[in-house]
Amino acid sequence: MNHAQLIALGRALRVAGEHEQRLTAGDTAADVTEIRQDLERAAALLDEAISGPKPVTRCPEHPSGPVDPDAADLCLLCETRRRAAHRDTPRPRAAEPDEEAPSRVQSQHRLRADHPEPRKRWIPEMWNGEAWQVCGTPRRSERDAQDCLLQQMRGPDPASAYRLVYAFTDHNIQRIWGTPAPRRNEP
Structure with missing residues (x-):
């Protein structure tokens, strides 16, 4: 039985x-x-x-x-x-023939191939004089991210430029405020 x-x-x-x-x-x-x-x-x-x-x-x-x-x-x-x-779960897109497969390295962050369904995020960034850096928490709504950037621009120490990056499967720059200028060496 x-x-x-x-x-x-x-x-x-x-x-x-x-x-x-x-x-x-x-x-x-x-x-x-x-x-x-x-x-x-x-x-x-x-x-x-x-x-x-x-x-x-x-x-x-x-x-x-x-x-x-x-x-x-x-x-x-x-x-x-x-x-x-x-x-039958959704799989990530296959790598192009001329692209090399990413090497598998143990990390606390997963590789893109391990994430078949990425999240949609809006990332506010500012120009620090040398590179773009995140200046706020990534948001799920474009409106929230733009409000965050407006608060940064009106703050006591605004940067020379800000931008909004749309991150889904790839990162697309949606809008830039100001002009990124190199950092000046002050005497």
């Missing part, structure tokens, strides 16, 4: 046990045909478990199917279906 058959037999016997509780409580109006059907169902499940081929998996669909020792229910057919479902 496999696990699924044992569970089904246990349920059928519990239903029959509920009839016993009603009869001992003094309920004489119990339907005898209903009690008989529940007992016959439990007996049929027991006969099926004994007379059928010896189950090798714990799968209710394929008790005598092929075995996969790594599967939780030992069923190769169901495990193959589960693996196929995992493979």
